[in-house]
Amino acid sequence: MANFTLLKDLIQPAKTKIVLLVLDGVGGLPNAADQTELEAAHTPNLDRLAREGCLGQHYPIEMGITSGSGPGHLGLFGYDPVKYEIGRGVLEAVGIGLPLTADDVFARGNFCTLDAAGTITDRRAGRIPTETCVKLVNKIKAANIKVADDVEVTIEPVLDYRFVISMRGKGLSSNLNETDPQHTGVPPMQVVAGDTTSQRTADLFNAWIRAATEVIKDDAPANGLTMRGFSGDPAFPKFKDVYGLKAGAIAIYPMYRGVASLVGMDVVQHHAHNVAEEFDAAGQVWKNYDFLFIHVKYTDSRGEDGNFDAKKAVIEEVDAALPRLLDLKPDVLIVTGDHSTPSQHKAHSWHPVPLLLWAPGMARRDRSAGFGERECARGGLGTFRAADIMQLALAHAGRLAKFGA
């Protein structure tokens, strides 16, 4: 991971701007024609940057470990994802902009379908649309469930069948076990305290779940609920403090905004619906930031769909829009992913993630022909852990002093 202790003495101010462009799950596997999605895509702009810059590949966590999206991004941001754990509840909460204090316990909630005996028949309530989720959450809000005088409960809808709940109060604890049994045919589990100091919080959540389930008992298929990822503020070091960077995050999906905000990035408000619009949003806030994280979701989504051509098309969309970003004249541009999502696997994978580093006058050109997994494997930066990337970015941006005489 980034060596925060060492960096503390080396960080120096600069006027340079760094862009970290994350194509979620970009890494792939070669198809029958021996090309990955990235290699098959027509990417004249990325290929030019590859020829002018240098390539490498990274492991989001460690060799052989498949990374989820949260840890994958923490790694890119320079935080050891094994050391810096984010609870699912916190991630969902910050992703929809809920404020986070040290007195909060968050959980991710799922609406589910219960039969007459209280047994789960569908863990995702028939994947109800978000509008139904919003209605159900509003109905529960209206019921004004009170669990204790000194505890404030907040519930907000997320996407589809998902919601987020927080309890705020002194002395609450997130050391609680989740209630989703992970399969159907059994009832939701009770919230169980992980230690004695968490018992009161477990009782409060159980009381709230009973009351809320009563409120929605006639709303099948969403007539029950489960909770996962109980978690509190992880209090991570912040970008400004560890890197001296004023950082902004541009993402369409809440979760990526969430993880960015946990490391102290501003979540940039925008109305972008595609990559070009995200780059335009970057232009609108360009002067405000030293560092911009820009997240492109659909490389991962199409990989998970198992759709090689659609994933390739997303990469081509990024390439076509890239001149808008280059027009802003970043000093350092890093293009990479948070993990691999080969469309052949329809899932995240452990394969190393291609990385392109472009920094005019600063990067050591490495004779790469274009941007692709196999070129990256032979690239001038070698193979490294994601958490080393931020030091590379800072160095190429002239933001690190020399260590020692």
Next chain:
Amino acid sequence: MANFTLLKDLIQPAKTKIVLLVLDGVGGLPNAADQTELEAAHTPNLDRLAREGCLGQHYPIEMGITSGSGPGHLGLFGYDPVKYEIGRGVLEAVGIGLPLTADDVFARGNFCTLDAAGTITDRRAGRIPTETCVKLVNKIKAANIKVADDVEVTIEPVLDYRFVISMRGKGLSSNLNETDPQHTGVPPMQVVAGDTTSQRTADLFNAWIRAATEVIKDDAPANGLTMRGFSGDPAFPKFKDVYGLKAGAIAIYPMYRGVASLVGMDVVQHHAHNVAEEFDAAGQVWKNYDFLFIHVKYTDSRGEDGNFDAKKAVIEEVDAALPRLLDLKPDVLIVTGDHSTPSQHKAHSWHPVPLLLWAPGMARRDRSAGFGERECARGGLGTFRAADIMQLALAHAGRLAKFGA
């Protein structure tokens, strides 16, 4: 870093000889013709060794971190440069051969120019030549300044406007702040104790500085002085103990002799003024050592000058002299740098450092065409930290037993 604990059980005797040839700051960046200094240089000997041996690249400290010369060499010697810190004063002192005991506090001194008000007008005293520095130091010595009955003060000239001072006495402490304000227009600062146990040492240095300044008050431009890098014996593990190697160091510049002596190398006495003479000096002591560190300074100097062609010429000088070294028949020859110093940047940089490992019958040839940064990036040794190099050297010299059955 080298795993001293693991090595302890694996080191075995051998009659093999290892040479670590360090071209200071050798790493560069490609010019408009897409060649670095090393790639552009005519180096038939190094290229042949590259074809017969194998290549790789290393980070002196970590990815993205620019290394100073001291930490860069500690890394090459297998010591984690962040863990094993050397004070500037100690480095200068051992570099000119001052003995080092646990009762010593060293500082690097700079002569400076003061105006009538005692304000610094030139932090380097107009870069006075070494002869002037020697005269001033002798004048101060002749004044026989006494700070305390139980403390012995030593002062010696180094190069140009630099000198080194030591105080030797029981209970002295090096936890002192430097007096160079780092800019002109203000007077030198007082020596300030970093903790209460350092107060006496601070007082002694302040008393000495007052007395010495009085001695040279009419010697403008060198009529004042500042002190930096207060430090004591770092007591590093020694080469003989951690590697089982009797090691010698051949360097023209004091600082590199200094860092070598801190890890237990003998400083080889010689009168070499160029690379060929350094190799001849190696021949003269060849039978006495298992390991020779040979330091070539001017690759770095010409890089810092921003002179691509001159840096290239130094590399060609090394190549032309190389047969003298090869005639000695080293079993393992490693050619690398302590950091990169691209002439385009006129400064040390964070870029990985090319490395060539040649060990007849022992190294796995890797199909490299010649010695250069981009060949090294694709070399058979991969990308690693400098502090791993010593284990490679020992292995190829047949000096490490198998680990486990």
